[in-house]
Amino acid sequence: MTPAPRKTLTLLVNLGTPDDATAGAVRRYLAEFLHDYRVVDLSRWLWCILLHFIILPIRSGRVARNYAKIWHAEGSPLLVHSRRLAENLQHQMPNTTVALAMRYGKPAVSEVLDRYPDLDELTVLPLYPQYSATTSGSVFDAISRHYQARERVPGIRFIADYHRHPAWLDAMEARIRSHWDLHGRGQRLLFSFHGIPVRFAERGDPYPQQCRAGAEALAERLGLSADEWLLTFQSRFGREPWLQPYTDKTLEQLGRDGLASVDIVCPGFAVDCLETLEEIAVENAHVFRDAGGGELRYISALNEEPGHVAALAKVLESGGQAA
Ligand SMILES: C=CC1=C(C)c2cc3[nH]c(cc4nc(cc5[nH]c(cc1n2)c(C)c5CCC(=O)O)C(CCC(=O)O)=C4C)c(C)c3C=C
Numbered sequence: 001m002t003p004a005p006r007k008t009l010t011l012l013v014n015l016g017t018p019d020d021a022t023a024g025a026v027r028r029y030l031a032e033f034l035h036d037y038r039v040v041d042l043s044r045w046l047w048c049i050l051l052h053f054i055i056l057p058i059r060s061g062r063v064a065r066n067y068a069k070i071w072h073a074e075g076s077p078l079l080v081h082s083r084r085l086a087e088n089l090q091h092q093m094p095n096t097t098v099a100l101a102m103r104y105g106k107p108a109v110s111e112v113l114d115r116y117p118d119l120d121e122l123t124v125l126p127l128y129p130q131y132s133a134t135t136s137g138s139v140f141d142a143i144s145r146h147y148q149a150r151e152r153v154p155g156i157r158f159i160a161d162y163h164r165h166p167a168w169l170d171a172m173e174a175r176i177r178s179h180w181d182l183h184g185r186g187q188r189l190l191f192s193f194h195g196i197p198v199r200f201a202e203r204g205d206p207y208p209q210q211c212r213a214g215a216e217a218l219a220e221r222l223g224l225s226a227d228e229w230l231l232t233f234q235s236r237f238g239r240e241p242w243l244q245p246y247t248d249k250t251l252e253q254l255g256r257d258g259l260a261s262v263d264i265v266c267p268g269f270a271v272d273c274l275e276t277l278e279e280i281a282v283e284n285a286h287v288f289r290d291a292g293g294g295e296l297r298y299i300s301a302l303n304e305e306p307g308h309v310a311a312l313a314k315v316l317e318s319g320g321q322a323a
């Protein structure tokens with residue numbers, strides 16, 4: 001008798017996003033996101049008061065207006081691109097089922113896993129090239145929480161990061177070169193990553209080292225000398241110090257220096273989202289121009305393009321490790 005084929009699932013997990021660009025939907029999304037202790041580790045009673053009575057009422061409307069500027073006909077860019085990426089990866093990998101889940105919002109990790117109750121093997125690929133406890137670590141928590149309440153736990157492979165994987169570096173390099181082919185080179189290339197609090201890095205989150213290692217590898221592949229590129233951190237939240245240099249402050253300085261054109265790429269974001277399309281391509285372009293600079297040219301994320309799909313298939317084949 002031939003054994004039954006093993007049931008395997010490859011689960012892509014991204015951050016999540018509101019259901020629509022309204023204050024109510026953003027509030028529900030932010031409430032789930034910002035209750036995650038991996039993301040905000042203040043004592044619960046203090047944080048719940050701040051969150052429910054100050055942050056959510058003030059922030060939700062403003063952030064909803066920002067989402068409205070970038071919303072696609074089919075929904076939030078983060079969800080639309082992540083869905084297309086999962087569909088394209090399914091075509092590339094016909095021997096396993098590929099599914100998509102979101103850490104916060106819909107489709108929730110647990111709801112997606114419940115569609116596959118009798119799996120033999122699960123591979124989890126958080127859509128973050130660089131590991132951070134705040135992102136990939138939190139995806140791990142959601143997977144583990146799901147199976148804590150189930151009888152049957154499959155074999156699980158968790159891809160913690162792929163920041164130096166040659167296939168991902170190939171795709172990123174090609175993305176930047178194709179931007180240069182179309183638009184010419186800017187006077188600087190900024191690698192802008194989402195920040196985290198410095199305190200998190202000091203207690204052992206390897207995220208900043210992985211951001212730096214990836215940016216250095218890309219700069220070397222692109223033949224950039226040390227004065228042609230910069231590594232910066234964006235999307236600060238709250239009052240404590242976050243990883244520096246900050247993207248907006250750096251662009252302000254480059255504007256004051258009178259640079260006419262700066263290219264900016266965000267290698268921490270697998271797909272375009274609020275933090276790239278609005279914060280970088282709109283807000284930071286204004287910061288640069290208002291300080292006296294010229295054009296800030298945003299190099300879009302890899303999204304669902306074939307090079308990204310091929311890279312993730314290789315990352316999955318090799319379990320995240322370079323061959
Ligand atoms: C790419 C990696 C990310 C890290 C690391 C990260 C850490 C982190 N984020 C917040 C707070 C917010 N982030 C928000 C949006 C957002 N963050 C990421 C990715 C990372 N976050 C993405 C892809 C997005 C965009 C989501 C979308 O729908 O497009 C937001 C929401 C927007 C806002 O209110 O400004 C918050 C809040 C913290 C506190 C943190 C680490 C401690």
Ligand SMILES: [Fe+2]
Nearest residue numbers: 035048051052
């Ligand atoms: Fe609360």
Ligand SMILES: [Fe+2]
Nearest residue numbers: 015194235275
């Ligand atoms: Fe974030």
